[in-house]
Amino acid sequence: MSQAEPDTQAPAFQLKGSMLAITVLELVRNDLDSLDRQLAAKVEQAPDFFNNTPLVLGLDKLPEGGLEVDLQALVELCRKHGLLTLAVRTGQAAYIQAAGHLDIPVLPPSGARERKLDLGGKAPAKPAEPQYRPSRVITTPIRGGQQIYAQGGDLIVIAPVSPGAELLADGNIHVYGPLRGRALAGIKGDTNARIFCQQLAAEMVSIAGHYKVAEDLRREPLWAEAVKIGLTGDVLNITRL
Amino acid sequence: MAKILVVTSGKGGVGKTTTSAAIGTGLALRGHKTVVVDFDVGLRNLDLIMGCERRVVYDFVNVINGDATLGQALIKDKRLENLYVLAASQTRDKDALTQEGVGKVIDELSQNFEYVICDSPAGIEKGAHLAMYFADEAIVVTNPEVSSVRDSDRMLGLLASKSRRAENGQEPIKEHLLLTRYNPERVNKGEMLGVEDVEEILSIRLLGVIPESQAVLKASNQGIPVILDDQSDAGQAYSDAVDRLLGKEVAHRFLDVKKPGFLQRLFGGRE
Secondary structure (H helix, E strand, O other), rough: OOOOOOOOOOOOOOOOOOOOOOEEOOOOOOHHHOOOOOOOHHHHHHOOOOOOEEEEEEEOOOOOOOOOOHHHHHHHHHOOOOOEEEEOOOEEEOHHHHHOOOOOEEEEOOOOOOOOOOOOOOOOOOOOOOOOOEEEOOOOOOOOOOOEEEEOEEEEEEOEEOOOOOOEEOOEEEEEEEEEOOEEEEEEEOOOOOOOEEEEOOOOOOOOOOEEEHHHOOOOOOOOOOOEEEEEEEEEEEEEE | OEEEEEEEOOOOOHHHHHHHHHHHHHHOOOOOOOOEEEOOOOOOHHHHOOOOHOOOOOOHHHHHHOOOHHHHHOEOOOOOOOEEEEEEEEOOOOHHHHHHHHHHOOOHHHHOOEEEEOOOOOOOOOHHHHHHOOOOOOEEEEOOOOHHHHHHHHHHHHHHOOOHHHHHHOOOOOOEEEEEEOOHHHHHHHOOOHHHHHHHOOEEEEEEEEEEOOOHHHHHHHOOOHHHOOHHHHHHHHHHHHHHHHOOOOOOOOOOOOOOHHHHHHHHOOO
């Protein structure tokens, strides 16, 4: 029995201090309408940045004695633009009370060691654009003797591929029609490349250099069917689409 | 401006010249001013099939070289008002044709005719290339056998990529499939490809099916285009094809095995 008893003496938690880089929205004047408009413009510039981003609302730079900001409206406005309010930074009693009502922690007013966040065109939060190459799309029949190469991407054919035609792609090959010619996918060595076709009647299929010729393909039970062809280890797998 | 039609196939002996003569004659019969141009320089046959071989003075190469004018070289058909032939040279070879020269001749012809029919030589080399280069429409002549279908397929690829229309990024050449020497009996026995098989592989519009017929050989030897033999099935089939070319909807005939008639079964008859 004592084995199952948890060790109540061992610590269940640790307290640690940590420095977090966090965005502070510093309100300069009490004008929620302008804030709404200007935030929307920022969101358009850097949509990735405004995606459930944690935020501290800085109210300590507001001119004293002016109109009081409606804190609840401000928090809702921020949420609308994808900014989640973690805390309010203020020294004014009225705001501390309002924050208490909304269950939002209060931080003391800032020192001076903050720098302005630059959200301009090249927002730091935005990850580098992945290299994207559009697929090559062919809509007319590919005849014997023709060779089509999709460099750096997929080849999509929405027409029949005749015997004697050759399809080459660094990526996948899709044929929405009968595939009667040759299809070589992943010719730069991508073993994850695949070949899809509506009717397998190919002279040869190859993925990353592993190939099958018509003589072998004809013995496949899925000959003349809609199939996908992928590579597992060294073996070409032909499965029903 | 004339419509420029090329009759081509890739493979030899499938009936390009017979078809050029028949289609040209058919268009002229329907009142369209037509010229048939033989591109088979060195192996000219069109003049024989059209029955004008004894009246060839100047030929296509003479016109290109400027030795003769088009007016001098064009041979008027004896039977039909609207039909002309431009013969190929028998003493030269395909290198005598230049793209510039052919282009000039075609341009001049298209100002005076409604239809210019280019009878292509076999192969995919210079002669065949120049025959199809300027075309607006193509009739791809195919026999119901695998090698002919493969060559036609290759030719269709060239029509789509190596023509003037393709190079200028214009609307592509309109392609028509003409299946010749079709024998429904042999198709039924599985010795010959059927219409559907060929249509499926080539996937272009079917212009017509010309049955294998004794009338074709007879017509060739007599120098009378087979379309003028309106008693023969081949002549009628070509006639239907011309109507379809002009946009008429005509049902396909001669696709099924002929059932012998009652009297024929009683007495036996010649084919």
